[in-house]
Amino acid sequence: MQQQAANWDDAGAGETGLPAHELIYRRLREMILFGDLTPGQAVTIQGLTAELGAGMTPVREAIRRLTSQGALEFQGNRRVSVPLLKAGDIDEMIVAREWLDPYLIRRAALAVSADQADHLAEIDTALDLAIRRGDLRAYLKGNYEFHMMLYALAASPLLAELAEGLWLRFGPSMRVVCGLMGTQNLPDNHKAAIEALRAADADAAAEAIGRDVRQGMEQLRLSLEPPVAAS
Amino acid sequence: MQQQAANWDDAGAGETGLPAHELIYRRLREMILFGDLTPGQAVTIQGLTAELGAGMTPVREAIRRLTSQGALEFQGNRRVSVPLLKAGDIDEMIVAREWLDPYLIRRAALAVSADQADHLAEIDTALDLAIRRGDLRAYLKGNYEFHMMLYALAASPLLAELAEGLWLRFGPSMRVVCGLMGTQNLPDNHKAAIEALRAADADAAAEAIGRDVRQGMEQLRLSLEPPVAAS
DNA sequence: ACCTCCAAAATATGATCAAATATTGGGAAG
DNA sequence: CTTCCCAATATTTGATCATATTTTGGAGGT
Numbered sequence: 001m002q003q004q005a006a007n008w009d010d011a012g013a014g015e016t017g018l019p020a021h022e023l024i025y026r027r028l029r030e031m032i033l034f035g036d037l038t039p040g041q042a043v044t045i046q047g048l049t050a051e052l053g054a055g056m057t058p059v060r061e062a063i064r065r066l067t068s069q070g071a072l073e074f075q076g077n078r079r080v081s082v083p084l085l086k087a088g089d090i091d092e093m094i095v096a097r098e099w100l101d102p103y104l105i106r107r108a109a110l111a112v113s114a115d116q117a118d119h120l121a122e123i124d125t126a127l128d129l130a131i132r133r134g135d136l137r138a139y140l141k142g143n144y145e146f147h148m149m150l151y152a153l154a155a156s157p158l159l160a161e162l163a164e165g166l167w168l169r170f171g172p173s174m175r176v177v178c179g180l181m182g183t184q185n186l187p188d189n190h191k192a193a194i195e196a197l198r199a200a201d202a203d204a205a206a207e208a209i210g211r212d213v214r215q216g217m218e219q220l221r222l223s224l225e226p227p228v229a230a231s
Numbered sequence: 232m233q234q235q236a237a238n239w240d241d242a243g244a245g246e247t248g249l250p251a252h253e254l255i256y257r258r259l260r261e262m263i264l265f266g267d268l269t270p271g272q273a274v275t276i277q278g279l280t281a282e283l284g285a286g287m288t289p290v291r292e293a294i295r296r297l298t299s300q301g302a303l304e305f306q307g308n309r310r311v312s313v314p315l316l317k318a319g320d321i322d323e324m325i326v327a328r329e330w331l332d333p334y335l336i337r338r339a340a341l342a343v344s345a346d347q348a349d350h351l352a353e354i355d356t357a358l359d360l361a362i363r364r365g366d367l368r369a370y371l372k373g374n375y376e377f378h379m380m381l382y383a384l385a386a387s388p389l390l391a392e393l394a395e396g397l398w399l400r401f402g403p404s405m406r407v408v409c410g411l412m413g414t415q416n417l418p419d420n421h422k423a424a425i426e427a428l429r430a431a432d433a434d435a436a437a438e439a440i441g442r443d444v445r446q447g448m449e450q451l452r453l454s455l456e457p458p459v460a461a462s
Numbered sequence: 463a464c465c466t467c468c469a470a471a472a473t474a475t476g477a478t479c480a481a482a483t484a485t486t487g488g489g490a491a492g
Numbered sequence: 493c494t495t496c497c498c499a500a501t502a503t504t505t506g507a508t509c510a511t512a513t514t515t516t517g518g519a520g521g522t
Contacts (some may be wrong), residue, residue, distance in 0.1 A: 019309075019472085019473065019474090020473075020474070021295075021473080021474090044504090044505060044506085045505070045506065045507095046504080046505060046506080047505090054474090055473095055474055055475050055476080056474095056475080056476085056506090056507095057288065057291070057473080057474055057475075058473085058474070060288070060292060060506090060507090061291060061292060061295045064252075064292045064295045064296050064299075065295050065296065065298075065299040066299075067296075068295075068296040068299050068300055069299055069300075070389075070392070077481085077482065077483090077506095078250070078481075078482075078505080078506055078507080079482085079505085079506085080506095089389060092387055092388070092389040092390055093389065095334075095387075095390065096389065096390060096393065099330060103326075156323055156326075157323070158301075158320060158323040158324065158327065158400075159323055159326065159327060161301070162327065162393055169389075250506085250507065250508090251507075251508075252507080252508090275470095275471065275472090276471075276472065276473095277470080277471060277472080278471095285508095286507095286508055286509050286510085287472090287508095287509080287510095288507075288508055288509070289507080289508075291472090291473090308515085308516065308517090309471080309472055309473080309515075309516075310471090310472090310516090463522105464521105464522085465520105465521090465522080466519100466520090466521085466522095467518100467519090467520090467521100468517105468518090468519080468520100469516105469517095469518090469519095470515105470516085470517090470518100471514100471515085471516080471517100472513100472514080472515075472516090473512100473513080473514070473515085474511100474512085474513075474514095475510105475511085475512080475513095476509105476510100476511095476512105477508105477509090477510090477511105478507100478508085478509085478510105479506100479507080479508080479509100480505100480506085480507075480508095481504105481505085481506075481507090482503100482504085482505080482506090483502105483503085483504075483505090484501100484502080484503075484504085485500100485501080485502070485503085486499100486500090486501080486502090487498105487499095487500085487501095488497105488498090488499090488500100489496105489497095489498090489499105490495105490496090490497085490498100491494105491495085491496085491497100492493105492494085492495080492496095
């Protein structure tokens with residue numbers, strides 16, 4: 001897990017002005033969203049301080065934030081780990097996303113500008129490219145970006161936040177699934193969604209995004225179901 | 232899997248075994264839920280360490296958790312405060328709760344036992360008493376407890392968590408509203424909900440809780456709308 | 463009204479203590 | 493003589509604190 005390139009302390013190159021705990025948080029968040037951490041993996045404070053080259057207080061705070069969002073799990077005895085999803089968890093996520101995502105895109109459909117639709121299309125093109133390249137991480141990032149932009153367009157910060165929070169929960173598993181299934185036969189409902197947005201057709205947009213959610217989540221569930229088979 | 236029975240040895244009277252940051256978190260959470268903190272109020276780390284007699288690290292972690300849940304707000308420059316709700320925020324909460332609460336009580340209606348319904352009725356009775364006494368805090372706690380039990384009965388931990396999270400956001404404002412309006416004319420849809428649960432009538436239960444949500448939230452919104460009036 | 467300086471508050475570190483897990487060594491049973 | 497289990501110990505990891513450093517917001521002077 002050693003990747004840790006730059007020590008950002010010197011030289012004033014990447015000075016962001018953001019506090020360390022915020023940076024650590026964002027970094028950890030990405031690691032979770034895009035599958036650098038695998039489901040079930042233990043997350044230790046001291047391990048992260050070493051790996052990320054930070055003090056323990058910022059790491060600690062980042063971990064607290066993520067646990068309170070369900071991205072990490074308090075494993076009883078003071079240990080923290082990446083949650084292992086059960087079928088029931090996926091079911092609940094499906095219910096939540098099947099309601100939230102269409103609701104949000106309906107609102108987006110009423111407000112979206114041509115420029116914004118173009119930007120969505122750009123993201124989606126990059127996403128297709130990532131699929132063709134077989135670049136899993138780029139695919140995950142692109143897909144995330146696409147949906148986050150949809151959420152943002154809805155101008156419903158609270159509901160968007162709820163929807164975003166769900167991605168943190170299935171991020172690690174999603175990586176595993178796509179790793180197994182490959183990125184080949186990912187149907188694209190994105191194009192249909194973009195067209196619907198361009199036409200300001202809320203129903204069609206909701207329909208397209210509903211399919212997208214259902215297919216993605218269903219794929220997730222199937223990959224977790226088969227704990228049968230062997231004795 | 233060593234469950235390691237306790238020698239929780241010596242030294243302590245009210246030892247709970249929970250880490251300080253957890254205790255602080257719960258305490259702060261209650262302060263927010265039941266209106267000990269008012270909307271807009273600044274929350275300082277050092278203020279809390281003094282007030283709660285704790286070190287800063289645990290306080291810090293508790294604050295991070297609460298901000299990531301929307302119970303506190305990161306006021307730009309390192310300051311944290313209790314959020315001031317705007318009308319739009321309330322609108323979103325209404326949308327969210329009008330979907331979540333009925334969904335959850337429908338599930339509860341399928342699973343609730345007679346004993347559990349009795350317990351709900353007990354909570355509701357205590358709640359009525361608090362209203363008659365004009366005990367605002369007891370009312371808020373009772374109402375919270377009632378709804379949390381409904382959420383728990385639904386056996387949908389994830390969705391219940393989302394619903395619970397919303398209470399943290401409107402807790403402080405709710406206190407203000409009830410302080411203004413008084414606790415007198417609070418219609419009770421709770422009794423209707425309990426009866427519907429007893430009859431395993433999901434539709435009626437959803438209807439009752441929908442009314443409850445709508446009335447409560449609407450009251451909230453009305454109290455925040457009137458920033459007009461004066462010229 | 464603007465600028466300087468100061469106090470208060472937040473950030474971040476490392477040390478220290480406590481708890482939990484991993485390890486290993488001895489003894490009893492086969 | 494080997495194997496397995498238990499207990500004592502070692503090591504890893506988490507929790508908390510005291511402290512140093514940096515930033516912010518405002519007071520007071522020009």
